[in-house]
Amino acid sequence: xxxxxxxxxxxxxxxxxxxxxxxxxxxxxxxxxxxxxxxxxxxxxxxxxxxxxxxxxxxxxxxxxxxxxxxxxxxxxxxxxxxxxxxxxxxxxxxxxxxxxxxxxxxxxxxxxxxxxxxxxxxxxxxxxxxxxxxxxxxxxxxxxxxxxxxxxxxxxxxxxxxxxxxxxxxxxxxxxxxxxxxxxxxxxx
Amino acid sequence: xxxxxxxxxxxxxxxxxxxxxxxxxxxxxxxxxxxxxxxxxxxxxxxxxxxxxxxxxxxxxxxxxxxxxxxxxxxxxxxxxxxxxxxxxxxxxxxxxxxxxxxxxxxxxxxxxxxxxxxxxxxxxxxxxxxxxxxxxxxxxxxxxxxxxxxxxxxxxxxxxxxxxxxxxxxxxxxxxxxxxxxxxxxxxxxxxxxxxxxxxxxxxxxxxxxxxxxxxxxxxxxxxx
Numbered sequence: 001x002x003x004x005x006x007x008x009x010x011x012x013x014x015x016x017x018x019x020x021x022x023x024x025x026x027x028x029x030x031x032x033x034x035x036x037x038x039x040x041x042x043x044x045x046x047x048x049x050x051x052x053x054x055x056x057x058x059x060x061x062x063x064x065x066x067x068x069x070x071x072x073x074x075x076x077x078x079x080x081x082x083x084x085x086x087x088x089x090x091x092x093x094x095x096x097x098x099x100x101x102x103x104x105x106x107x108x109x110x111x112x113x114x115x116x117x118x119x120x121x122x123x124x125x126x127x128x129x130x131x132x133x134x135x136x137x138x139x140x141x142x143x144x145x146x147x148x149x150x151x152x153x154x155x156x157x158x159x160x161x162x163x164x165x166x167x168x169x170x171x172x173x174x175x176x177x178x179x180x181x182x183x184x185x186x187x188x189x190x
Numbered sequence: 191x192x193x194x195x196x197x198x199x200x201x202x203x204x205x206x207x208x209x210x211x212x213x214x215x216x217x218x219x220x221x222x223x224x225x226x227x228x229x230x231x232x233x234x235x236x237x238x239x240x241x242x243x244x245x246x247x248x249x250x251x252x253x254x255x256x257x258x259x260x261x262x263x264x265x266x267x268x269x270x271x272x273x274x275x276x277x278x279x280x281x282x283x284x285x286x287x288x289x290x291x292x293x294x295x296x297x298x299x300x301x302x303x304x305x306x307x308x309x310x311x312x313x314x315x316x317x318x319x320x321x322x323x324x325x326x327x328x329x330x331x332x333x334x335x336x337x338x339x340x341x342x343x344x345x346x347x348x349x350x351x352x353x354x355x356x357x358x359x360x361x362x363x364x365x366x367x368x369x370x371x372x373x374x375x376x377x378x379x380x381x382x383x384x385x386x387x388x389x390x391x392x393x394x395x396x397x398x399x400x401x402x403x404x405x406x407x408x409x410x411x412x413x414x415x416x
Contacts, residue, residue: 022206084274
């Protein structure tokens, strides 16, 4: 087992030495060889992380290795060198994670149900579709078309502009004015 | 970005690099810059008049050799700290010469107290020490910073503290070649105090001088742009 590990380390050291000399093929081989091992180490130490976060950490370690590849001494074993970089990068990641979570607010019961006052916003207060229909009908033609295409038929701005033959800018202005008019009319009626 | 793609991009930008020499070889290279500069400063400021007679006083010689050895061992330790996989025991290299340096000064304080009583331990202001040590240690400190940045920023604060101790230790060695202040308590408080303050400042600066963010950022950009 120890012999195999030594042979393995020797092969990696040779690849690293070639990579330090600028050998692209050797560098690709080396990085592809160590990536699954790094992935396994990261997964082993941070079981709670999502796959994409593990991949981010692996990439971080690969970039670190690339940045400090001149610090590898070809007369010394490769794996302790790689493991030292990995250990420090994982410790940095853990520190970053701790800093980030320190500013997060954990809440068990968010007001998400209709019975909870905090979940009921003012916009939900008006519920008279008939009055809304009348108010839309009474809008000026341009504003009415804008509301119909963008809000009722749920077209995109581009589609609505093509359908109405007006510009996107004009549609934006019309819909903005229409909503302001509707708000005023409906508040007055209620 | 996909990891496979990142590997290909890194391989595309890989260029030949010269492996960093071993820490003691780098220390020798650093001394090749630091010692001539210190000699130049001592020559320009003019060496103390009693330097030749001082060279035969064992206490002065021990203190100077200990200060020099502290600087050299701290530099070796700093250079070892930026190489991944190096034994962390290197961190303790400067402990022995530093202990000899402080011990010798402490012994001097006790002797002064025995001979002169409380007057032997009286302190006078000696503000010259701080700027003088900064002046003598400036070029060694800059050379140290440049050389450390070629390594891996594994322990920025400790590495920079060692680098600062190395430069300030050499700075103090140079200072005592032209500054006639040999009262142990004065040397201990003003000169060694300055060395420790500069070491602490270097440790604080470590986070800015040595960090992964700056070196990886450059590589990430070059890998993503291509």
